[in-house]
Amino acid sequence: MTEIEISDEIMGKKFIELAFDHCIKCSTCKYSYKEFMMSCPSGEKHLFESFWASGRIRTTRGLILGELEWNDDIKDVIFACPTCGACMDACQAPHADYIVDIIESLREVAVKEIGPAKNQEKLIERATNPEMWNPYGEPNSNNNDLKEEYNLPDKAEWVYFIGCTSNYRQKSLRDATLRFLKKANIDFTLIDEHCCTSPMLRTGQVEKCKEFMQYNIEKIEETGASKVITSCAGCYRTLKKDFKKFGIEFDFEVLHTAELINDLINENKIEFKSDFKKKVTYHDPCHLGRHMNIYEIPRAIYRSIPGLELVEMERNKNHSWCCGAGGGVKIGYPEWSLEISEKRLREARETEAVILSSTCPFCKTNLNDANEKFNFGFEVLDLIEIIDGLEYKVKN
Ligand code: SF4
Numbered sequence: 001m002t003e004i005e006i007s008d009e010i011m012g013k014k015f016i017e018l019a020f021d022h023c024i025k026c027s028t029c030k031y032s033y034k035e036f037m038m039s040c041p042s043g044e045k046h047l048f049e050s051f052w053a054s055g056r057i058r059t060t061r062g063l064i065l066g067e068l069e070w071n072d073d074i075k076d077v078i079f080a081c082p083t084c085g086a087c088m089d090a091c092q093a094p095h096a097d098y099i100v101d102i103i104e105s106l107r108e109v110a111v112k113e114i115g116p117a118k119n120q121e122k123l124i125e126r127a128t129n130p131e132m133w134n135p136y137g138e139p140n141s142n143n144n145d146l147k148e149e150y151n152l153p154d155k156a157e158w159v160y161f162i163g164c165t166s167n168y169r170q171k172s173l174r175d176a177t178l179r180f181l182k183k184a185n186i187d188f189t190l191i192d193e194h195c196c197t198s199p200m201l202r203t204g205q206v207e208k209c210k211e212f213m214q215y216n217i218e219k220i221e222e223t224g225a226s227k228v229i230t231s232c233a234g235c236y237r238t239l240k241k242d243f244k245k246f247g248i249e250f251d252f253e254v255l256h257t258a259e260l261i262n263d264l265i266n267e268n269k270i271e272f273k274s275d276f277k278k279k280v281t282y283h284d285p286c287h288l289g290r291h292m293n294i295y296e297i298p299r300a301i302y303r304s305i306p307g308l309e310l311v312e313m314e315r316n317k318n319h320s321w322c323c324g325a326g327g328g329v330k331i332g333y334p335e336w337s338l339e340i341s342e343k344r345l346r347e348a349r350e351t352e353a354v355i356l357s358s359t360c361p362f363c364k365t366n367l368n369d370a371n372e373k374f375n376f377g378f379e380v381l382d383l384i385e386i387i388d389g390l391e392y393k394v395k396n
């Protein structure tokens with residue numbers, strides 16, 4: 001893989017050389033590689049070259065080299081993509097790993113030239129409101145009540161970075177995680193979080209991101225923690241991958257809840273005392289799967305739960321069809337976001353599973369919204385919620 005510096009070079013000469021000149025328009029990015037299954041929600045919706053990765057690369061080239069004009073007509077080409085990364089997985093050219101970076105960088109420039117996509121400005125307006133600090137427009141939870149409720153210290157080895165979706169939209173997932181950490185005797189605490197910046201980064205509204213990152217790092221460091229755990233695939237990717245792009249350094253480890261649970265299982269520390277006799281299908285969150293290469297860990301956990309039958313959807317792991325929520329699509333294109341999710345639910349129905357499960361509160365939200373809107377009748381549960389419903393013992 002060709003090494004390139006992201007940061008300053010992102011829209012510079014290196015990308016022009018690497019991506020613009022190496023994209024041979026082979027169309028491999030339109031399907032999951034070698035499987036020939038549809039994989040790009042954006043291209044499949046619009047059925048027009050500009051909406052697949054190959055077209056987006058040509059559009060980027062045209063705009064950056066001044067061959068195309070910035071105007072509102074080009075907005076959907078730039079923003080109607082959940083940045084699911086299926087194109088990165090399929091493309092075999094040297095620029096493959098950077099396709100989503102190219103799309104996000106194009107958005108960064110687009111925001112300055114023509115503004116964000118419809119409604120996406122709300123993400124930054126709310127997140128930068130000092131009464132909120134989250135993209136949902138909810139009054140900020142400084143998490144002190146939760147610290148009291150769960151009797152958490154100020155200093156600890158771990159910080160549970162709850163994330164805005166778990167804290168403001170998926171509280172049962174958050175509470176299941178808090179209960180698990182307590183039960184596992186993890187020495188952890190919470191901080192007064194500000195948004196991790198994922199929604200801003202994905203929509204090209206990056207102006208304030210560094211401040212948010214620095215704030216969160218400072219708060220984590222105040223606790224003395226050496227490990228941070230997240231229950232959100234988006235927070236996980238952002239902390240692990242994106243902070244670096246902004247020159248933010250930290251010396252704590254970042255883990256997804258699934259990684260901690262898997263470690264405990266491998267150390268024979270979790271003993272399940274009840275079973276879960278249901279058929280479950282797992283939806284890979286794009287930000288955990290294709291973006292961070294975590295596919296087997298959640299599956300190993302589902303398989304270790306007594307009675308649980310794990311069944312795969314046709315498109316799974318790196319070939320997974322996106323839930324449709326990411327990249328600013330849920331707020332910018334809400335109807336389409338649910339259409340994408342509906343396709344995933346149809347695929348889940350073919351497995352005859354009764355539970356649709358994932359490891360991301362944002363996937364859960366969108367899958368559940370589509371589940372209700374289109375009457376699929378699934379129970380949509382995060383992995384941690386399944387575990388929370390079981391009787392289990394964690395040995396020290
Ligand atoms: S982005 Fe990659 S897969 Fe898509 S057309 Fe270009 S070279 Fe082919």
Ligand code: SF4
Binds near residue numbers: 041085087
């Ligand atoms: S990130 Fe996903 S939706 Fe966007 S162009 Fe690539 S495959 Fe298509």
